[in-house]
Amino acid sequence: MKPGMLPIIVIVGVFLALYGGLHCYVYKKIITVVPLEHWLVVTVLCILVIAPVLVALLTNAGLTALAAPLAWVSYTWMGFAFLFFSFSLVLDLYYLLTSVVGRVLRVESSALMLLSPYSSVIVAVFLTLVAAGYGFFAARHINVEWIHISTSKLGRSSDPFRILQISDLHLGLLSDETRLRRLIEAIRSVGPDIIVSTGDLVDMQLDHLDIFADLLHELKPRFGKFAVTGNHEAFAGIDQALAFTQRAGFTMLSYDGVKVNDVINIVGVDDPAVSHRIKIDTPAERLVLQRYPKGEFTVLLKHQPVVDPASLQWFDLQLSGHTHGGQIFPFTLLTKLVYNAKTGLSRVAEETWLYVSRGTGTWGPPIRFLAPPELTVIELCPDTK
Secondary structure, eight states, X not given: OOTTHHHHHHHHHHXXXXXXXXXXXXXXXXXXXXXXXXXXXXXXHHHHHHHHHHHHHHHHTTOHHHHHHHHHHHHHHHHHHHXXXXXXXXXXXXXXXXXXXXXXXXXXXXXXXXXXXXXXHHHHHHHHHHHHHHHHHHTTSOOEEEEEEEETTSOTTOOOEEEEEEOOOOBSTTOOHHHHHHXXXXXXXXXXXXXXXXXXXXXXXXXXXXXXXXXXXXXXXXXXXXXEOOHHHHHHOHHHHHHHHHHTTOEEOSSEEEEETTTEEEEXXXXXXXXXXXXXXXXXXXXXXXXXOTTSEEEEEOSSOOOOGGGGGGOSXXXXXXXXXXXXXXHHHHHHHHOOSOSEEEEEETTEEEEEOOOSSOSSSSOOBSOOOOEEEEEEEEOOO
């Protein structure tokens, strides 16, 4: 076995177990309403379970022409399956509740049920189709979120300073050149002073993305473009991901920073997945931030929305992403269990802010349900009080 293969085998095994279990649930639900032979339904579902693994294998083999259509089918189905599972689970809980209430009241539980088991599957499929269709188009819509932060660290006569944040664009097999061009036009219309990418600019397929890098390179804000790594840069291969990001015109900030507009510092740290992948020791975040004067406004770019208490006094605003806002509800609830930080703007200390982006693209299913993508404009304004 090659070094480093065991963790990959474990991850794939866990994925197949969980995803396969979800499909067992789907099978039990749909087999009563699908007019097909059981063996055929089982075969199709088994193929759909392993399809994401096949996509990865085909991509790694350089067979992008085969991987792309399979990715569209398998990841779209993944979103559909998650939504169907969620709606069906809600209906199952409803049946359980009516059964319990019926026993307590000594009433036949069927009298309390609005839907038969057969009808509930049809309703779940209908709701899934509606949600998936809405989510597919929602994922392609461009939403611009405006955030205004006043600070005494800008001179009273200073003009507002605009930072445009993109995060989790996940350029890869499912990326759409037309949408990227629309994103670029939306960014231009904002007129940002700088553009920052807070990780996962790329996904895990980089051999056909030069056109996307060249399109991003056309963006030339007044004070430049800066980026940090996310976990998917590590998955895609650090060297290839860095080459893509630099071709796109971004300056990588790896435990480093720059001063822009005389009084604003942009500091970036790598995602932990990067140091784990290349096995290097990294400096403490607070030691990097301490290089910059407290009297100047410091923006920390960090992929995961985790605030280090030791760093709080050394930065004014942390920009993060990673969670996608859940991307497909109800996964929003799961991300809140894993990460304490809420999506959007929150105050983490008296004069320190955290902004967590919902992300600009999608990962896996090309669907966003109740978690729309965003371009974020953070406008720093002088505090005139």
